Amino acid sequence: MNNMTETLIPKIGVITDVRIDTPDIKTFRVVTPDGKKAFDHRPGQCAMLSVPGVGEAMFSITSSPTNEDYMEFSIKKCGCVTDWLHQAEPGQQITIRGPYGKPFPVDDVFAGKDLLFIAGGVGLAPLRSVINYCRHYRDRYGKIDIVYGSRSKDDLLDYQEIIEEWSTDAGVNVHLTIDNPQEGWDGHVGFVPNYVKELGFDTNKVAVLCGPPIMIKFTLDGLCSIGFDKTDIYTTLELRMKCGVGKCGRCNVGAKYVCKDGPVFRCDELDELPAEY
Amino acid sequence: MRKCSLDKINLVFAEIAKNAALYLPVDQNDGSAAYKKWEEGTVWSNALNTVRSPKDFFFPQTEDLMAFKVEGKNIEVMDTRSESEDFVVFGVRACDVKSFDILDRVFLTEPVDSFYGSRRQHGIIISLACTRPSETCFCKTFGIDPSEPAGDISAWKTETEIFFLANTEKGEELLNKLSALTEECDDSAVNAQKEKITAIMDKLPLKELKTDAFGGGKTNELFDAPEWAELSQSCLGCGTCTFVCPTCQCYDIKDFNTGNGVIRYRCWDSCMYSDFTKMAHGNNRLTQKERFRQRFMHKLVYFPENNDGEFSCVGCGRCLAKCPISMNIVKVMKKIGGNKSE
Numbered sequence: 001m002n003n004m005t006e007t008l009i010p011k012i013g014v015i016t017d018v019r020i021d022t023p024d025i026k027t028f029r030v031v032t033p034d035g036k037k038a039f040d041h042r043p044g045q046c047a048m049l050s051v052p053g054v055g056e057a058m059f060s061i062t063s064s065p066t067n068e069d070y071m072e073f074s075i076k077k078c079g080c081v082t083d084w085l086h087q088a089e090p091g092q093q094i095t096i097r098g099p100y101g102k103p104f105p106v107d108d109v110f111a112g113k114d115l116l117f118i119a120g121g122v123g124l125a126p127l128r129s130v131i132n133y134c135r136h137y138r139d140r141y142g143k144i145d146i147v148y149g150s151r152s153k154d155d156l157l158d159y160q161e162i163i164e165e166w167s168t169d170a171g172v173n174v175h176l177t178i179d180n181p182q183e184g185w186d187g188h189v190g191f192v193p194n195y196v197k198e199l200g201f202d203t204n205k206v207a208v209l210c211g212p213p214i215m216i217k218f219t220l221d222g223l224c225s226i227g228f229d230k231t232d233i234y235t236t237l238e239l240r241m242k243c244g245v246g247k248c249g250r251c252n253v254g255a256k257y258v259c260k261d262g263p264v265f266r267c268d269e270l271d272e273l274p275a276e277y
Numbered sequence: 278m279r280k281c282s283l284d285k286i287n288l289v290f291a292e293i294a295k296n297a298a299l300y301l302p303v304d305q306n307d308g309s310a311a312y313k314k315w316e317e318g319t320v321w322s323n324a325l326n327t328v329r330s331p332k333d334f335f336f337p338q339t340e341d342l343m344a345f346k347v348e349g350k351n352i353e354v355m356d357t358r359s360e361s362e363d364f365v366v367f368g369v370r371a372c373d374v375k376s377f378d379i380l381d382r383v384f385l386t387e388p389v390d391s392f393y394g395s396r397r398q399h400g401i402i403i404s405l406a407c408t409r410p411s412e413t414c415f416c417k418t419f420g421i422d423p424s425e426p427a428g429d430i431s432a433w434k435t436e437t438e439i440f441f442l443a444n445t446e447k448g449e450e451l452l453n454k455l456s457a458l459t460e461e462c463d464d465s466a467v468n469a470q471k472e473k474i475t476a477i478m479d480k481l482p483l484k485e486l487k488t489d490a491f492g493g494g495k496t497n498e499l500f501d502a503p504e505w506a507e508l509s510q511s512c513l514g515c516g517t518c519t520f521v522c523p524t525c526q527c528y529d530i531k532d533f534n535t536g537n538g539v540i541r542y543r544c545w546d547s548c549m550y551s552d553f554t555k556m557a558h559g560n561n562r563l564t565q566k567e568r569f570r571q572r573f574m575h576k577l578v579y580f581p582e583n584n585d586g587e588f589s590c591v592g593c594g595r596c597l598a599k600c601p602i603s604m605n606i607v608k609v610m611k612k613i614g615g616n617k618s619e
Contacts, residue, residue, distance in 0.1 A: 004391035008530070008543075009343050012352055052345035052352055052539040053532050079557030093352040095345075240556045242530045245388050248546070249527030250554055252571075253561075254496045255579040274500040276571075277561050 007245055010050060010095035011038055015088055016070065022155045025122055026086055027062065027074045030096060038096045041065055042103030043130035044236065044264045048244050049073065050081070050095045057081045058241045058259070061099065062125040064132035071096075074125035074157055100244040101263050104130045104208065104234060113206045114142035118219055120192050120211025121150050124157045126236050126263070127210050135169060144169075145201060149177040149192040149215075153185050175199060193218035203227040209235040209267075213277075220267060230268040237262050237270075237277050253277045278467065279452060279459035280440045289439075289458050290315050290367070293451070297363040297401070300334065302327050312366065325411055326370050326593065330523030334366055335396045336380060338520075339544040342392070342530065346538050357540075358391065361399040365451070368405045371426035372416040372591040376523035377402065378427075379591070382584050383526050392543075401447050404428030407474060413594030415483035415607060421591060424474035433467045440467050483592075483607060490614030493582030500574065504612045509569035511602045516547035518605070519572065521595040527553075548572050573609045 017029035030049075032038050041047070041061050050056030057079070063072035077086045085094070104110065115134060119127045134141050146166060150156045156176065167174045177188040177195045188195055192215050201207075207223055209216050216235055223233060239258045242248040246260040254273045256262065270277075281289060293299045294315050302322040303313040310324035312331060346353040377397075384393035404426030407414075416423055425431070429448030433440040441459060443449040452459070478484065491499070519525040529546035532539050546553060548571045554562045562568050580589035590606055597605045 004389065004394060006356075006358070006391040007388040008390075009356060010354060012354060050532075052347055052541070053534045055532060056530060056541075082557070089350075092350045095352065095354060238556075239561060240554045242528065242546075246386075247383050247390060247526070247528075248530070249548065249575075250546070252575070252579060254500070254574075255493070255582040272497075274496055276567065 007097065008243065010048065010056075010097035013038055013049070013094050013096035015092045015094060016090055018088065018090060021074060021157050021159075022150075024077045025074055025155075025157055026077075027072050027158075028085065028088070029070050029072050030094070031070045033093070037068060037070060039099060041071070041099035043106050043133040044104040044126060045099040045101050046244075046259075046263060047071070047073070047096055047098035047100065048241075049085075051084045052095065054084045055081045056095070056242075058100070058238075058244060060126035060129070060236070060263070062128045064129050064136060066133055066136040074122060074128070076122045098244065100259055102261060104264050106130060106133055110134070110206055111140055112142065114144070114202075114204065116145045116147070116201055116205050116207040118147045118192060118196060118207060118209045118211070119149075120215040120219075121155065122157060123209075123211030123215070124148055125210075127208060128158060128161075130208065131166070135166070135172065138169070138171070142171075142205070144172045145175065145199075145205075146172065147175045147177070147192060147196055147199065149179070149190075149195060151179050152182050153178055191215075191218075193222045197222045197226060200226060203229070203232075205232070207233045209233060230271065231266060233267040234264055235267060235270070236264050239277060278440055278442045278462055278464050279455070280438050280462040280466075281455075281459040282438055283434070283436075285458055286321065286439060289455055290319070290321070291317070292455055292458060293365050293367070296454070297365050299365045299367060300331075301367040315367075321368065325407065325409065326373070326595075328595070328599070329521060330376060330593065330595065331366050331369055331373050332376060332380060332523050332526075334364065334400060335377065335393050336384070336526060336528075336545075339542055340392060342541045342543050344538055344540050358395070361395045363399050363401070365401045365403060367403045368432075369402050369426070369428060370405060370407055370593070371421050371423045372414075372593040373523050374402060374404045374426050374428045375416075375419070375421050375591045376593075379524045379580075379584075379587065379589055380526055382587065401430070401451055402428035403430045403432055403441075403448075403451075406431070406433045406470065408434065408470070410474070410477055410481060411594065412482050413597040414481060415486050415592035415594065417478055417481075417484060417592070418486045418488060419588050419590060419592050423478065424471040433470055435466060435470060438466065440464075442467075486607060486610060487614065488577070488588060488610070491577035491581070491588070491610070492586060493578065495578045496574070496582070499578060499613060500570070502613055505570045506566055508604065508609055508612055509566040512549070512565050512569050512604060513602060514549050514551060514565050514568065515601060516549045517599050517601065518596040519547040519549055520545060521599050523591060523593055523595070524576070524589045548575070573606060573613070576606065577610070 239251040246257040251258040299315040310322040344355040384390040407423035576589040
């Protein structure tokens with residue numbers, strides 16, 4: 001037996017809870033077979049989950065590192081592995097390895113600052129980790145604004161938590177929006193980029209964006225047009241990955257590997273990279 | 278330095294093979310050469326190089342990573358790694374020896390790839406100086422001297438003799454085991470041969486090929502060069518260049534259901550393939566232009582940027598010989614590098 005540690009060899013994870021979040025997103029709670037957290041992580045980092053015989057894929061860890069009991073993954077049904085996971089029931093074992101990637105700079109850059117989180121659709125999944133981390137250490141950060149939009153009310157991820165916990169926190173303002181008017185919805189209607197401009201935030205804060213590429217593009221343009229500097233805006237990238245450690249050669253954008261140099265990038269760093277993401 | 282008569286080379290092979298599997302280039306029926314395991318009667322090839330590079334020895338085309346036992350909702354992960362056996366690769370050319378340094382930079386960087394790392398620990402490289410570099414050779418462009426091959430032991434072959442020089446502890450140990458078959462000698466014959474090789478190198482058609490236009494930090498300058506469209510136009514996306522390349526190391530990980538369990542294996546992959554970056558929600562390299570550009574930008578810009586200026590090409594010339602449409606890194610370097618003179 002070769003006794004070298006090997007990052008490609010995963011641990012066993014047990015799905016202990018499956019929450020139906022939206023028609024196509026479920027949140028899976030995962031622990032090791034002895035009921036512990038599989039490993040520690042930082043906000044924004046990812047993990048490789050696999051279903052033996054089906055495949056392995058990279059997912060952002062949506063639970064906060066401050067949760068010491070388990071990890072959660074919000075997963076949209078859109079491919080082989082995710083289709084399979086969506087059929088899984090509690091008790092199902094999967095494999096898990098990680099953590100991978102560079103986290104959000106929560107303990108240095110973000111410290112003491114007002115924070116603006118902007119998410120679209122399942123893009124809330126990676127932000128939930130950092131939002132809950134910042135809520136946990138509330139006194140380390142200034143005012144927190146969260147702008148979150150989805151196609152419809154039913155497509156809003158973590159709706160319960162947003163309404164019952166985030167919205168009731170002191171110094172946390174939640175701004176929800178949906179793309180089209182809907183019965184039973186008296187909140188804002190419209191796309192995220194426009195809503196951000198309407199809300200017109202003061203620019204003395206750090207912004208974190210995550211969502212579909214088109215939303216990121218227009219929101220980034222919008223933030224810059226109201227005076228934000230790209231050095232104060234962070235986002236996360238997602239490309240196809242196999243190894244998670246910068247060796248299999250497929251998730252690079254220029255000389256950077258999303259798996260190890262990302263997934264978190266500052267927007268001015270992204271400008272330095274070729275537009276191939 | 279030690280030497281022995283070529284008449285005794287099979288005795289040398291037999292001695293090496295006593296303690297470790299010995300692989301060396303052997304002529305194939307189609308006139309090409311390939312690495313084969315030596316056994317009594319195996320004839321060492323005179324070919325300049327093998328069609329496939331010796332990267333297979335450390336990074337095989339396919340290898341099992343682990344196995345899973347799946348029972349109901351339960352999974353068991355089985356570490357199928359076994360301790361590698363010692364092996365010796367004989368007759369590796371200077372370009373290919375250099376390729377191992379490049380692969381090391383990928384696989385031995387933290388977190389170390391234990392599959393590759395274990396083979397590196399157990400493998401001994403006996404290199405061989407080139408006596409007649411060919412018109413597809415351009416190792417010199419990447420600072421490689423075919424008359425001074427590295428490796429655990431360097432070897433030089435003349436008409437009648439073979440000379441050995443140990444470069445590492447592992448090499449020293451192996452050369453000591455060959456002491457009854459070899460004799461101590463000075464380096465005059467080897468030096469004379471080095472001069473001959475240098476003279477041939479100066480006449481090679483690709484001797485002027487330069488890397489000046491490439492290297493880390495050149496991404497923005499070269500990424501949008503209009504030449505990529507023309508260069509990639511006829512690329513078939515067959516991936517042959519990546520498979521024969523001694524430094525290409527992109528891989529895929531796949532699961533195979535054996536009927537009573539699952540094997541997770543790794544296999545070579547190619548950035549030239551259309552599904553290489555294809556995800557459920559899209560593909561960031563949609564056409565062959567992007568894929569073609571990725572391969573050369575990686576070797577000539579991205580890799581040096583991340584690896585102290587080291588290029589990920591050793592000038593072995595395999596892609597020049599094997600591309601079905603005669604496209605290759607030399608043409609790319611000339612066109613993109615602005616050095617269009619032949």
